[in-house]
Amino acid sequence: MNTSHLDAKPMRADARRNYEALVAAGQKVFTRDGVEAPMDDVAKEAGVGRGTLYRHFPSREHLFVAIMKDRVDLLDAQARELLNSPDAWQAVAQWLRLYHRSAAEHGGMSMRVGACLTDDRSPMAAAGAPMKASFARLWAGAQTQGTVRDDVTADQALTLVSSLPRYTGEDAPAQPYLDIVLQGLRA
Incomplete structure (x- = not known):
């Protein structure tokens, strides 16, 4: 996983919340709909935009x-x-x-x-x-x-x-x- 942005310095509180919301949303969406569910569904479930999703997780595998x-x-x-x-x-x-x-x-x-x-x-x-x-x-x-x-x-x-x-x-x-x-x- 490309964690250089995570390892370099601590995340801001809002970025940390978005990251955690995306992981929780990914778990929920993938459990409910399978791992081929659209990534947009993960962003929507987390209440964030696509840009935020892909900034934290450049690919589906990074989210996995x-x-x-x-x-x-x-x-x-x-x-x-x-x-x-x-x-x-x-x-x-x-x-x-x-x-x-x-x-x-x-x-x-x-x-x-x-x-x-x-x-x-x-x-x-x-x-x-x-x-x-x-x-x-x-x-x-x-x-x-x-x-x-x-x-x-x-x-x-x-x-x-x-x-x-x-x-x-x-x-x-x-x-x-x-x-x-x-x-x-x-x-």
């Missing part, structure tokens, strides 16, 4: 980064915590379940985020780099224990889980898909 920041930080912390688990397979499975749940809130976000994580030019890849590195260490530990396939990389596992369908309704639970993938990843 802001929306997903807390989740990405949580996933990174969880992966680092699980590194000390005696059962590496259980640690990997637990983390991948959390990763899967984290992306289910916004329709279509998981696949977009998963694709962005593997594109080094992407703002999401930069924002998710610490999380990916922590998961890669967790995955490598499981490979060392021989509990996950040695012919699958951590990035491939993330991409696979990111591509799974996510249903929020009771009629079509997504859990069976994840269970199938987890079985396939196990050594």
